[in-house]
Amino acid sequence: MTxxxxxxxxxxxxxxxxxxxxxxxxxxxxRPGLLAxxxxxxxxxxxxxxxxxxxxxxxxxxxxxGVLEAPSAAHWLGTDHLGRDVxxxxxxxxxxxxxxxVAATAIAVTGGVLLGLLAGLxxxxxxxxxxxxxxAISAFPILLLALLFxxxxxxxxxxxxxxxxxxxxxxxxxxxxxxxxxxRRAAYVEEAVTFGLSRPRLVxxxxxxxxxxxxxxxxxxxxxxxIMIAAGLSFLGMGPQPPSPEWGAMLSEGRNYLxxxxxxxxxxxxxxxxxxxxxxxxxxxxxxxFDGRQR
Amino acid sequence: MAPLLxxxxxxxxxDTPTGRVAAVRGISLTVERGECVAIVGExxxxxxxxxxxxxxxxGPGASVRAARLDLAGxxxxxxxxxxxxxxxxxxxxxxxxxxxxxxxxxxxxxxxIGEVLATHGIVGRRERAGRVTxxxxxxxxPEPERRARQYPHQLSGGxxxxxxxxxxxxxxxxxxxxxxxxxxxxVTVQAQILRLLAERRAAGVSLLLISHDLxxxxxxxxxxxxxxxxxIVEHGPTARLLRSPxxxxxxxxxxxxxxxxxxxxxxxxxxxxxxRDGGVARREALPARPEVRPNDTLLDAAGLTRRYGDHxxxxxxxxxxxxxxxxxxVGExxxxxxTLARIVAGLLAADTxxxxxxxxxxxxxxxxxxxxxxxxxxxxxxxxxSSFDPRYRVAQxxxxxxxxxxxxxxxxxxxxxxxxxxxxxxxxxxxHPRRLSGGQRQRVAIxxxxxxxPSLIVCDEPVSALDVSVQxxxxxxxxxxxxxxxxxxxxxxxxxxxxxxxxxxxxxxHDGAVVEQGPVGDVFTYPRHDxxxxxxxxxxxxxxxxRPQEVRP
Numbered sequence: 129m130t131x132x133x134x135x136x137x138x139x140x141x142x143x144x145x146x147x148x149x150x151x152x153x154x155x156x157x158x159r160p161g162l163l164a165x166x167x168x169x170x171x172x173x174x175x176x177x178x179x180x181x182x183x184x185x186x187x188x189x190x191x192x193x194g195v196l197e198a199p200s201a202a203h204w205l206g207t208d209h210l211g212r213d214v215x216x217x218x219x220x221x222x223x224x225x226x227x228x229x230v231a232a233t234a235i236a237v238t239g240g241v242l243l244g245l246l247a248g249l250x251x252x253x254x255x256x257x258x259x260x261x262x263x264a265i266s267a268f269p270i271l272l273l274a275l276l277f278x279x280x281x282x283x284x285x286x287x288x289x290x291x292x293x294x295x296x297x298x299x300x301x302x303x304x305x306x307x308x309x310x311x312r313r314a315a316y317v318e319e320a321v322t323f324g325l326s327r328p329r330l331v332x333x334x335x336x337x338x339x340x341x342x343x344x345x346x347x348x349x350x351x352x353x354x355i356m357i358a359a360g361l362s363f364l365g366m367g368p369q370p371p372s373p374e375w376g377a378m379l380s381e382g383r384n385y386l387x388x389x390x391x392x393x394x395x396x397x398x399x400x401x402x403x404x405x406x407x408x409x410x411x412x413x414x415x416x417x418f419d420g421r422q423r
Numbered sequence: 424m425a426p427l428l429x430x431x432x433x434x435x436x437x438d439t440p441t442g443r444v445a446a447v448r449g450i451s452l453t454v455e456r457g458e459c460v461a462i463v464g465e466x467x468x469x470x471x472x473x474x475x476x477x478x479x480x481x482g483p484g485a486s487v488r489a490a491r492l493d494l495a496g497x498x499x500x501x502x503x504x505x506x507x508x509x510x511x512x513x514x515x516x517x518x519x520x521x522x523x524x525x526x527x528x529x530x531x532x533x534x535x536i537g538e539v540l541a542t543h544g545i546v547g548r549r550e551r552a553g554r555v556t557x558x559x560x561x562x563x564x565p566e567p568e569r570r571a572r573q574y575p576h577q578l579s580g581g582x583x584x585x586x587x588x589x590x591x592x593x594x595x596x597x598x599x600x601x602x603x604x605x606x607x608x609x610v611t612v613q614a615q616i617l618r619l620l621a622e623r624r625a626a627g628v629s630l631l632l633i634s635h636d637l638x639x640x641x642x643x644x645x646x647x648x649x650x651x652x653x654x655i656v657e658h659g660p661t662a663r664l665l666r667s668p669x670x671x672x673x674x675x676x677x678x679x680x681x682x683x684x685x686x687x688x689x690x691x692x693x694x695x696x697x698x699r700d701g702g703v704a705r706r707e708a709l710p711a712r713p714e715v716r717p718n719d720t721l722l723d724a725a726g727l728t729r730r731y732g733d734h735x736x737x738x739x740x741x742x743x744x745x746x747x748x749x750x751x752x753v754g755e756x757x758x759x760x761x762t763l764a765r766i767v768a769g770l771l772a773a774d775t776x777x778x779x780x781x782x783x784x785x786x787x788x789x790x791x792x793x794x795x796x797x798x799x800x801x802x803x804x805x806x807x808x809s810s811f812d813p814r815y816r817v818a819q820x821x822x823x824x825x826x827x828x829x830x831x832x833x834x835x836x837x838x839x840x841x842x843x844x845x846x847x848x849x850x851x852x853x854x855h856p857r858r859l860s861g862g863q864r865q866r867v868a869i870x871x872x873x874x875x876x877p878s879l880i881v882c883d884e885p886v887s888a889l890d891v892s893v894q895x896x897x898x899x900x901x902x903x904x905x906x907x908x909x910x911x912x913x914x915x916x917x918x919x920x921x922x923x924x925x926x927x928x929x930x931x932x933h934d935g936a937v938v939e940q941g942p943v944g945d946v947f948t949y950p951r952h953d954x955x956x957x958x959x960x961x962x963x964x965x966x967x968x969x970r971p972q973e974v975r976p
Contacts, residue, residue, distance in 0.1 A: 341814075
C-alpha cells in the first residue's frame with residue numbers, strides 16, 4: 129500500500145484541523161499493567177516505612193533448629209541457612225533498597241540538573257568540557273565505575289550510594305543539557321526578549337521551569353536503574369554487610385543453597401525485578417502523559 | 424452513463440469519549456467523468472472527512488451510512504479494508520495537503536511510486552523504472568531520473584506535492600481526490616500545481632477538490648459545493664455561484680476574501696446583505712485612522728544585509744516606516760522576509776546596515792540599551808502557540824507583557840480588558856492556549872502584543888495558518904486596533920490579497936533583495952519588476968473566476 133493513501137495511523141501527526149479525534153478513546157482505556165505496578169509500589173513503600181505491618185517478625189532472628197525449611201504455613205517462603213524467615217527478610221530489605229535507590233537518584237538528579245544547566249546555558253567552552261567529561265564517565269560500564277569507587281572508598285551503604293549517584297549522573301546531565309538547548313531556542317524563549325525581560329529573568333521564568341519539567345519522570349525511571357545496580361553491587365559484597373537483609377546480599381547468601389533451597393534466592397530476585405519493572409511502567413506512563421501535554 | 428462518483432445522503436459519525444459527533448450529516452454529490460467538482464468549507468465543516476470516507480479512510484471509530492455510495496459503477500458500501508485497497512490508487516487516488524507527511528521519509532520518491540505500480544500490477548518489473556520516470560515527467564518534475572532517486576526531504580514543497588500527485592496517478596485512477604493540495608504552498612507554486620491538476624483533468628481524470636479557499640477552486644472547478652457543519656448549504660456551477668451566491672454563508676465566505684477591492688472595508692460581515700449587483704455581500708467600512716504623515720519616521724532601516732555562511736539571505740535592504748503606517752512585505756518563502764522581520768524585531772543582528780527606532784539606535788547596540796524601547800516594538804508570529812510558554816494559561820500569556828509595575832489585582836482586570844479588545848471573553852482566562860482554536864490563539868497573541876501599547880507591531884504571516892473567514896476576523900481586528908491606537912504595522916505575508924487589503928505601502932522581496940517598493944495601489948496595479956508581475960499573475964482571484972484562460976493546460 130502506498131503512503132499516498134494516508135493510512136489512518138498517520139492522522140495523529142497531521143496538523144490538519146479536520147481530522148477526527150482518533151486516539152482519545154484509547155488513551156482512557158483501563159490498563160491493568162499500570163494498576164498492578166502502582167499497587168506493587170504502594171506495597172513497597174509500606175514495606176520500607178512500616179515493615180512490621182507486613183512482616184511482624186525479626187529479620188535477624190536465627191533459628192538453628194529450622195534451617196532451610198521449605199515454604200509452609202509458619203514460614204510462607206521458608207527459611208534460609210540460618211533459619212531466618214525469608215519473607216520477613218525480603219520485606220525488611222525493601223527499606224535498604226529503596227533508601228539506597230532514592231539517595232543515589234537524588235545525587236544523580238541534583239548533580240545532573242546543575243551540571244546539565246551549566247553546560248546548556250553557559251559558554252561553549254564550558255559546554256564542551258562538561259560534555260566530554262560526561263562522555264568519559266559514560267564510556268565506563270556503570271557497574272565497573274561504581275566498583276572502582278567502592279574499591280577506593282571501601283564498601284558500605286554510604287559509598288554505595290555515592291558510587292551509584294556519580295555513575296548515573298551523566299545520563300541525567302545529558303538529558304537536561306539537551307532539553308536546555310531545546311528550550312533556549314524555542315520561539316517562546318526567543319520572543320520573550322521583546323517583552324523587555326532581562327536575561328536572568330528570562331532564564332528564571334521561561335527556561336528553567338520548562339527544562340525541569342521532565343526531570344521527575346526521568347528520576348522515577350532512574351530510580352529503578354539505581355535499585356538494580358545497588359542489588360548487583362551488594363551481591364558482590366560492596367553494599368550493606370551481612371546480616372543486613374539487603375536483597376542483593378540475600379541473593380549472594382542464598383546462591384550456595386540454590387540446589388536444595390531455591391526459595392532463599394527466588395523471592396529477593398523477584399522483588400528486585402518487580403521493583404524495576406513497576407518503576408519503569410509507572411515512569412513510562414508518566415512520560416507519555418507528559419509528552420502528550422507538551423505537544 | 425452513470426456518474427463516476429455518486430453519493431447520496433452520506434452520514435459519518437465519530438464515537439468519542441464525550442459522545443457521538445456527527446461530522447458529515449447527509450450530503451449528496453456526483454462527479455461526472457472528466458469533471459472537476461470542488462467542496463469548499465472551513466475547518467470542521469466535514470469536507471476532509473468526506474474526502475477520506477470516499478476512499479475508505481474515514482478513520483477509527485467512524486461509522487459511515489449512505490443511501491448510495493457508488494464509485495465507477497461499484498457499490499462501495501460495506502467494503503472491507505482489503506476491498507478498499509483495490510479501490511485506492513486504482514479507482515481513486517488521494518492527494519493530501521502535506522506531502523512531507525504523506526510520503527515515506529525513508530524511501531526514495533521513485534520507490535514510492537514504483538510500489539503503487541507493483542501493488543496494482545500496472546507494468547512489469549522491468550518497465551517499472553521507465554514508468555516512474557515517465558510519471559514524474561508527466562507532473563513536470565525537472566530531471567525525473569535524478570529526482571526518482573531522491574528522498575522527500577530533499578525536495579522543495581512544490582516538488583514534493585508533484586511527486587505525491589505522480590504517485591496518486593500512478594495507478595491511473597479515474598478519480599483524483601485532492602484535499603487542500605496547495606494550502607501550504609507559495610502563490611507561484613500553487614499556480615503550477617493548479618495547472619497540473621487542470622492538465623490531469625484534460626487527460627480525462629475526474630477531480631474532487633477540497634479547499635477552504637474559494638479563489639483557488641474557482642480556478643479549476645466546474646461545480647462548487649459549499650459545506651458547513653457537515654451539510655452542503657449551496658451548490659452550483661462555479662461561475663454562477665461566485666456571481667450570484669444564494670446562501671448567506673456563501674456570501675459571507677466570498678466577502679471574507681481580502682483583495683484590492685476590499686480595502687478600507689470589513690471582511691467579516693456581521694449582517695450580510697445582497698449587493699445590488701446580486702453578488703458579493705456589501706461590506707461595512709472600517710473606522711477612520713489617524714492621518715499618517717510620511718515624514719514622521721518611526722523606524723528606519725538602511726542597507727541591511729545578513730548572510731548565513733556564503734548564502735546571503737537579506738541583501739542591502741533599506742526602508743522606513745512612518746508613525747501609524749502599515750507597510751506590507753511580500754515575497755515567496757525563502758525570499759528573506761522572516762529574516763528581515765527578525766532583524767527589525769531586534770531578535771537577530773544584521774551583518775551590515777543600521778536600524779533606528781523611535782529616533783534611537785536600535786541595531787548594533789547592547790541589549791541593555793535596547794531594553795527600555797523593547798516594549799514599544801512587538802511581534803506577532805504565524806504560529807502563536809509556539810510563541811507561548813507551554814506551561815502558561817491565557818491569563819499568564821497576556822499578563823506577562825503588562826507593565827511590571829501593575830499590581831496583582833489590576834493585572835487580571837487589565838488582561839480581561841485586553842481580551843475584550845481582541846474579541847475574547849473572560850471565560851478564556853484560565854484556559855490553556857492548546858485548547859483554543861487557531862483564530863482564538865492568534866487573538867491571544869495580538870492581545871499580548873498590544874498590552875504595552877507599542878508603536879510598531881511586526882506581524883510575520885499572522886493569518887497564513889487560518890481559514891478565510893477566521894483570517895477575515897483577525898484582519899478586521901488588526902485594522903480596528905491600528906485605527907484606535909495609531910499603531911504602525913510591518914505586515915509580512917506571501918498572500919498579495921491580504922497585503923493589498925491592509926497595507927499603505929508595500930515592499931516586494933525576491934532572493935533577499937527588495938525589488939520594488941511604493942504605495943500598494945501603484946505597485947500592484949502597475950508592477951515594474953518582473954517578479955512582482957509573476958507574483959500577481961499567479962494570484963488566484965475571484966475576479967477571473969469561472970473558466971479562466973491562464974490556468975488552461
